[in-house]
Amino acid sequence: MQPLYQAEFSGRYLDALGSAFSALPLAAQYGFAIVFGLVIGSFLTVVVHRLPIMLERAWQAENTVAPQDHADQATPPARYNLAVPRSACPHCGHVLRPWENIPVVSYVLLRGRCAKCNAHVSARYPLTELATALLAALSLFAFGASLTALAAFGLCATLLATSLIDFDTRYLPDTLTLPLLWAGLIVNLGDTAFVPLHEAVIGAIAGYLFLWCVYWLFRLVRGVEGMGYGDFKLLAALGAWLGWQALPQVVLLSAIAGAIVGLAATVIGKMRFEEPLPFGPFLAAGGVITLFFGTPLYAVFG
Numbered sequence: 392m393q394p395l396y397q398a399e400f401s402g403r404y405l406d407a408l409g410s411a412f413s414a415l416p417l418a419a420q421y422g423f424a425i426v427f428g429l430v431i432g433s434f435l436t437v438v439v440h441r442l443p444i445m446l447e448r449a450w451q452a453e454n455t456v457a458p459q460d461h462a463d464q465a466t467p468p469a470r471y472n473l474a475v476p477r478s479a480c481p482h483c484g485h486v487l488r489p490w491e492n493i494p495v496v497s498y499v500l501l502r503g504r505c506a507k508c509n510a511h512v513s514a515r516y517p518l519t520e521l522a523t524a525l526l527a528a529l530s531l532f533a534f535g536a537s538l539t540a541l542a543a544f545g546l547c548a549t550l551l552a553t554s555l556i557d558f559d560t561r562y563l564p565d566t567l568t569l570p571l572l573w574a575g576l577i578v579n580l581g582d583t584a585f586v587p588l589h590e591a592v593i594g595a596i597a598g599y600l601f602l603w604c605v606y607w608l609f610r611l612v613r614g615v616e617g618m619g620y621g622d623f624k625l626l627a628a629l630g631a632w633l634g635w636q637a638l639p640q641v642v643l644l645s646a647i648a649g650a651i652v653g654l655a656a657t658v659i660g661k662m663r664f665e666e667p668l669p670f671g672p673f674l675a676a677g678g679v680i681t682l683f684f685g686t687p688l689y690a691v692f693g
């Protein structure tokens with residue numbers, strides 16, 4: 392049977408690749424993980440910046456009246472996706488040359504400024520790249536040279552992008568949360584597993600239902616919307632990756648972190664008290680901590 396043979400072949404190929412990687416000295420493994428993390432981090436900055444604009448454009452295209460109604464504005468929108476157009480300075484439009492696009496290094500060499508117009512470049516770009524590299528190194532440290540480490544890093548990278556988009560736009564895109572949920576179930580189907588499949592499936596269902604209940608409770612009792620549907624999907628995804636036992640800890644960690652940050656922001660005066668916090672980054676942080684440090688809370692109370 393062809394497909395089975397192919398699966399076996401690619402499995403063997405991955406095994407060979409895995410053992411070749413494991414045979415490298417530890418320093419080389421971490422060096423590779425860090426460089427890989429920086430490159431993926433650079434891609435994440437593009438995703439965080441462009442995905443909301445792409446979704447907004449797609450939404451507008453679907454919801455505008457037929458073009459013949461206003462033929463004067465019939466210019467088709469320029470192509471815009473994760474690959475096109477090339478990265479440019481938002482200030483002067485200067486298209487980045489390859490050497491200006493090296494993660495972290497270019498930022499340091501150019502001292503955080505555009506090479507052409509000298510405009511300030513946000514420190515968020517190199518910080519995102521460094522954070523992604525750190526997550527790659529942590530994945531390697533926690534799970535060794537394995538596909539499990541690669542999967543863990545995939546989870547972390549997606550959570551980082553999702554968090555930054557939620558922070559910027561107060562919106563968790565389905566295009567990230569739903570594939571993340573499926574990926575969690577698929578990962579736990581195979582040898583890469585973090586938890587048994589049935590715990591992952593129950594985790595996905597329980598994660599969604601728990602926040603759905605909290606949402607409706609808040610709405611009925613206080614008449615406010617404390618969070619969005621994106622949060623339910625994100626917790627469902629975390630349940631799919633980490634299993635249902637992880638959920639109480641993830642929720643507790645994110646609630647505590649959210650309360651501290653919310654209170655601090657109110658005290659500093661950056662936010663009014665009624666303003667809802669984007670909850671996604673806190674859920675994601677709770678998920679990453681649980682991924683790397685396990686579920687001591689479940690062990691204590693479960």
Ligand SMILES: [Zn+2]
Pocket residue numbers: 480481482483484485505506507508509510
């Ligand atoms: Zn510029």
